Amino acid sequence: MSAVIQTTKLSKVYESAWGGQDVHALKELDLTVLPGEIFAYLGPNGSGKTTTIKMLLGLIFPSSGEIEILGSKDISSSKVKRNIGYLPEGAYYPDFLRGEEILRYYGKLYGLRGADLERRIDQVIETVGMTHARSRLLRGYSKGMRQRIGLAQALISDPQILILDEPTTGLDPIARKEIRDILAHLRDNGKTLLISSHELLEVELISNRVGILYQGVLQAFGDMDSLLTNRDISINVSNPPAAALAILEEKGIRKEDEAGGSAKLRVPEGMSVYDALELCKSQSIQLVSVAPRRETLEELFVRTVGAAEAKEKVAQ
């Protein structure tokens, strides 16, 4: 499958003025985004995510390396840009315009005109669920509505690629869920999405592949299933005595969580679930449920970034 976005040894150095230290924002990044997938591009603040996105969009220029989008190295060409929709983080849209006027403005920048433009506005407004508010001034929009209009402007040219920087940040849970559903729907309709986000629970639910960046270096990259390898069993128990928990801890069964008289215990890798249950029984701990458990994206993120930090400290 040929990549939609491919970077080869992409680097960015911000040269400092007045003899200070140069900042290596991105170091030889090899990134591949495949068609029809949601690619989660993750990393702590300052790791180089936005720098990568800006280079993909031609807003800043690489110090070295190559970018290929839809098979073309000329990423500033109209043909390539017509196929990219971009939603920046915290973008501003003027209050004096109506939702549909914003879309008309951006649609015209894509070269859309007349009936084609109006048809496209109708379609994207429906896609993002803003039909009821299309004629309202933006000053009357909630944060979630603004984000939806932002998403609509990214979709106005029916692009093959969507690059979204923090699409759900600052939204309430309902708005987040709605945006997430829209993104999944877009993927199901063949769009390729590159999402940069700190909302790990959100992206875990919809992403196919993930890349974790730390200090400009890609630390983890691949399928969600192949990266989230740490799987174990969790046992929910009711009112476990502290002494019993201490004995279990000695055997390697950790208490992960405790609330309202019940606790969640994690069975370590290598221990059979039967042995774990036998241990609980021997301590007269009341069982509630037993469930298989997969590592979360958040845990992978913390593990990956933690390892990279530790490696960096050793190197220093």
Added chain:
Amino acid sequence: MNALTDFFRGPWTIAVYTWREGMRKKTLVGFLILSLLVIFGSSFLAAFLDPSMVGDVESDMNLKLIKDICVTAIALFGVLITIFTSASVVPNEVENRVIYTVLSKPVRRFQYLLGKFIGVQLIVLINLALMTGLFFIALLVRQSVMPTLLLWSAMLTYFEFLIVSAFTFAVSCTASSSILPTIGGLFIYLTGNLTEYLKDVNVRAGQTDQWLDWLIGKTASFLAAVLPNLQNFSLKTQILNGQPNDPPTDVLIPNLICYGLLYGLSGFLLSYWLFRRKEM
């Protein structure tokens, strides 16, 4: 032809958007209202300064005072509107990240800047037209003669503003806020109105043998040669002393238009040169 139309569609869309947004800026609306109040109120002000003339035949002095106030108001508020608009349109879009959404579309940086620049010119022209229009009506009512000289003056004033706007715009393309370009714009306007004085400095400096005077003289001479002479565009003396329907004298209108266009174009090209590799 189609390629040309396609090329200008994007800039025109951006220009109209810039104009719509600009005409809502409180600072600009404030300047415009203030200038219109000054122009409208100048008649009352003149009467207040010399109450004996109220109800009498209009004296030359009274009319001259009104003209002076109005011409000065148009020049002052016009240039402030020009500088504030030119200084802010690009830095504001960088600050609020609108520029990211625009430049990620199939819009080249040259087209973006062209659109912004045309938008600024629309704002400047409309504000100038409103101020001139009110002054025109005031003169027409008072003198019952079509003040065509005022229209020539307004046209030349626009070309003066075009030069100031183009260089302020160029400075704004390197800046991250509108403060530096505003200062730059004011500097261009002030020095552009002092080029005759700079020539005079050069002549005077040449009269001594001291190296410092020589250096000052050469600097003044260089600035006078490079900076546009904005005083060329002023018809104020003729408006104050002449008849309202006189043709403009002592100025070569086509030459001044070319002069204004060339400096305006240079300023715009400088903007593009500064902006083409700017990192957002």
